[in-house]
Amino acid sequence: MNPKIIVLNPEKCTKCYDCINICKEIHGESRVRKVDGIPIFCMQCENAPCKEICPVDAIYLKDGIPIVDKERCIACGMCAIACPIGAIFIKNRVAHKCTLCLDVDRITPACVEACKDKALLLVSEETLDMMKEEKRKKILKILREEAKENL
Structure with missing residues (x-):
């Protein structure tokens, strides 16, 4: 199991792109993708399909x-296709992905x-699972309350 992953809270993200800019500054190329303006971070899959x-x-x-060993x-592009x-x-003839800055010893x-x-948190998979469960419970509670109101 991978120790940490970056989680983005889209409700807090103002799309300032400081995350992308600092990544580019440190690595020479941002390793963070934007989809519909939202930064997407590698989930550091345990059995990484890209690998x-x-x-x-x-x-x-x-x-x-x-x-990624750039050499x-x-x-x-097979890794990009395999990434869930x-x-x-792929950019400038090499694959790019977030490494949690391990390759620059941060x-x-x-x-x-x-x-x-x-808006960004560095969490363990266990913490992420707990966060998902809390969110699921909140949504379930809201749905139950709405169902009661509609009866």
Whole structure:
């Protein structure tokens, strides 16, 4: 199990793109994709499809996080196709994806630190599961209340 993933709260995100800008500043190229203006972060899959499908083994694990070896990458795009959330992409003949800044030896990813809106959290999978369950319970409560009102 991967230790951490970045979670975006879209309700807090103001689309300032500080996360994308700091990523570009540190890595030379932003590793964060935007979809409909919302930043998309790699989920650091435990059994990473991007790693599994790579025909030249250009994606390896470092502390459980998939990392692209730029020297080995042939930019075939198979990893981008395999990514379940579209967080990996090809640009300038190499695959790019969030690495939680492990490749630049940061303890906390730069994007999380740069987010002035506090829309980004670095969490464990267990914490994410708890967050999902809390949200599910809130939604269920709202639906039950609405159902009572409609009776």
